[in-house]
Amino acid sequence: MENKSETCQPTCSVDYAFRRIGGKYKGRILWYLHEHKTLRYGALKRILCDVTTKMLTQTLRELETDNLINRKVYHEVPPKVEYSLTETGRELIPFIEYLRQWGDRQIEKENKNSQTYQL
Amino acid sequence: MENKSETCQPTCSVDYAFRRIGGKYKGRILWYLHEHKTLRYGALKRILCDVTTKMLTQTLRELETDNLINRKVYHEVPPKVEYSLTETGRELIPFIEYLRQWGDRQIEKENKNSQTYQL
DNA sequence: CTGCATCCTAATGGATACTG
DNA sequence: CAGTATCCATTAGGATGCAG
Numbered sequence: 001m002e003n004k005s006e007t008c009q010p011t012c013s014v015d016y017a018f019r020r021i022g023g024k025y026k027g028r029i030l031w032y033l034h035e036h037k038t039l040r041y042g043a044l045k046r047i048l049c050d051v052t053t054k055m056l057t058q059t060l061r062e063l064e065t066d067n068l069i070n071r072k073v074y075h076e077v078p079p080k081v082e083y084s085l086t087e088t089g090r091e092l093i094p095f096i097e098y099l100r101q102w103g104d105r106q107i108e109k110e111n112k113n114s115q116t117y118q119l
Numbered sequence: 120m121e122n123k124s125e126t127c128q129p130t131c132s133v134d135y136a137f138r139r140i141g142g143k144y145k146g147r148i149l150w151y152l153h154e155h156k157t158l159r160y161g162a163l164k165r166i167l168c169d170v171t172t173k174m175l176t177q178t179l180r181e182l183e184t185d186n187l188i189n190r191k192v193y194h195e196v197p198p199k200v201e202y203s204l205t206e207t208g209r210e211l212i213p214f215i216e217y218l219r220q221w222g223d224r225q226i227e228k229e230n231k232n233s234q235t236y237q238l
Numbered sequence: 239c240t241g242c243a244t245c246c247t248a249a250t251g252g253a254t255a256c257t258g
Numbered sequence: 259c260a261g262t263a264t265c266c267a268t269t270a271g272g273a274t275g276c277a278g
Contacts, residue, residue, distance in 0.1 A: 245272100
């Protein structure tokens with residue numbers, strides 16, 4: 001009884017997953033790539049709007065290394081690079097969608113409350 | 120066409136949600152509280168095993184402020200404090216469960232690959 | 239257009255000692 | 259037992275300039 005292994009759990013798949021989609025922009029990037037199917041570097045930068053080139057590049061590289069997004073380079077002048085979700089990346093979409101809806105509800109709640117207090 | 124609003128999206132519910140469950144321990148804490156229904160401070164510390172009292176307390180306070188967990192104090196000696204999920208916190212469980220399974224699959228994949236290479 | 243390099247600040251997290 | 263308080267290390271993130 002009461003024996004649901006209350007012991008140290010160093011390797012945890014929850015932790016593993018959160019490390020892969022944590023950070024300031026990863027969730028949004030995955031979501032926008034899902035909405036638009038494919039996005040160029042500059043387009044992503046415009047949508048995220050508060051991101052620097054350094055952070056965007058760094059984040060995209062991490063997502064690529066973790067095999068969540070594809071990077072397709074067109075060897076043209078000027079250069080053109082398109083990003084899209086991999087199959088593994090697409091597997092995360094249902095959960096991000098779920099999370100997005102939850103976030104929406106919370107934001108609505110907060111707005112209602114502040115309106116109440118303002119009366 | 121191609122007009123899925125490729126414009127700046129400053130307030131994003133995906134971003135909102137990630138800020139609430141981001142951080143090194145929040146996901147795991149919510150998950151363990153779901154598994155055990157209720158956990159005392161010391162029990163949480165043992166399960167997380169690599170957390171300091173400072174981080175644990177700080178994280179629990181944030182989750183409490185965001186109304187994701189309950190904190191119940193028993194005024195005894197020695198003191199006893201129990202943590203549990205709120206209704207809002209429970210709403211996050213299906214999605215953490217999804218993420219956990221996804222993480223499991225990825226970890227398995229990685230193991231298979233490294234075994235292949237070791238042959 | 240799509241970055242990379244450098245330098246810097248802010249935020250996060252950790253070690254340790256102490257307390258009601 | 260369940261924390262606080264203090265100080266320190268690490269990392270995440272940002273500003274700016276330059277380049278293929």
